[in-house]
Amino acid sequence: MKNTPLVSVLMPAYNSELYIAEAIQSILNQTYQNIELIIFDDGSSDKTRQVIEGFTDSRIIKILSDQNYGVVRARNEMIDRASGQYIALMDADDIADPSRLEKQISILESEQYDLCGSAQWVLDEGTGQIKKSKDKFSDADLRALLSVYCGLCNSAMTGKAEIFKRFKYDTSILTSEDYYLWVQMAAAGSRFLNLPERLITYRRYPAQTSSVHLEKFKLTTIEVQKKYLELLGINPDFYxxxxxxxxxxxxxxxxxxxxxxxxxxxxxxxxxxxxxxxxxxxxxxxxxxxxxxxxxxxxxxxxxxx
Structure with missing residues (x-):
């Protein structure tokens, strides 16, 4: 691709020593090479920082915090620091397919869509099993389904930087912050697409299915759904x-x-x-x-x- 635009890949990290090296390498090995990889070590107490420091690629920008501020603040700071035309999200424990960015940027450069995700492989860390995600792909389906659940994988998303810088993450929502981010963008008219190729391996942990986590997620999900309907001009009682x-x-x-x-x-x-x-x-x-x-x-x- 001639005159390829710069892509800023954002990777927040907290106590991710077991997996972050594989996540970083999967970004550095992308077939799309015009990138900057911004890594935010959010006050890790394990060896995450040492792993990050072991990478010397000039495309890596390291933000090393001695205090834990939380993933929402870390993501927002990285969005502010990003200098690319596009922003790609990447969690420190997931793995990107080598062709991920090339395929997503090709779609975004067509100007038909503002944000592009993909299907995923879901790796259950409790059982070791890997499964296919269940996805929707069209803009209409993705935006309509945001009224009942989030069909977008945070770690698979790439989009126009101007949109991320306009909305960013709401610091008052700490459990469904990514869901609320997509809701705001969708209500404002941003166009979404999910590619059918499985371009991310997403790790799922037992703690994510615990009763305490699910109860917190349920409560914030209802608030996000009501807010989405309000933003669309739909009676929130229809949630x-x-x-x-x-x-x-x-x-x-x-x-x-x-x-x-x-x-x-x-x-x-x-x-x-x-x-x-x-x-x-x-x-x-x-x-x-x-x-x-x-x-x-x-x-x-x-x-x-x-």
């Missing part, structure tokens, strides 16, 4: 949660109607996933009827703007 039949018809159909008007060409599958969040699980003998209800409502929504 997705289990409701009785009559009420979910009102709220579920209401949400789908508004989302499909704002994001034309939402897929039938995505509409089905959104409406399913209003239904109760384990319906026993009524399961075929709830599935039929879900399909009919989603089909109506998909045909609404076609």
């Amino acid at each position: 997705p949660r289990h409701l009785p039949f009559k009420q979910r018809l009102v709220n579920g159909i209401g949400l789908l109607r508004e989302l499909n008007r704002r994001f034309p060409r939402v897929s039938l599958k995505a509409n089905t996933e959104i409406y399913a969040r209003f239904q109760y699980r384990r319906n026993g003998i009524y399961t075929p009827f709830t599935r039929l209800e879900r399909l009919l409502v989603a089909l109506w929504a998909s045909l609404l703007v076609s």
Whole structure:
């Protein structure tokens, strides 16, 4: 690629001595070479700093903090320091496919999208098993589904630096900070794409599925979902949660109607996933009827703007 734009890769690190060398090397080995790699050691108490210091590549910018400020502040400081036209996010324990940046920058340079992610391999550190992520790929699906969950992997995202510098991470949201970042960008009209290639190996830890973590995540997720609807000009009372039949018809159909008007060409599958969040699980003998209800409502929504 001629006149390739500079890409700033941001890697926050805290007590990551076991994996950070592999993460760093996976960025340095990219087929797209016009990069700067900004690493923020956020007051690690293990040997993370020594590992970072062992790399002498001139493209690496090292920010070494003796105090732990938290990942949100670290990411924001790196965004401020980034000098590239594009910013790529990378966690210190994940692994990037060698072609990741080349493929994402090619998409972003087409000017059709503002932010580009990808499918991932998910490595369970508790069991050692590796699985394929379940992803959506189109802009309409990704932005509509932000009303019920975040379909974007933080460590797989690359986008225009001007957008990251405009929004940055909200320091008051410490559990779903990446979710809220994408919500703000999506509501402002930023265009998203997920590539079907699995360009990141993402590590998942047992602590991420603990009851304490899940409860905190659940509470902040509800607040982010309500905020997203507000930003879109949709009644926040439509936020997705289990409701009785009559009420979910009102709220579920209401949400789908508004989302499909704002994001034309939402897929039938995505509409089905959104409406399913209003239904109760384990319906026993009524399961075929709830599935039929879900399909009919989603089909109506998909045909609404076609």
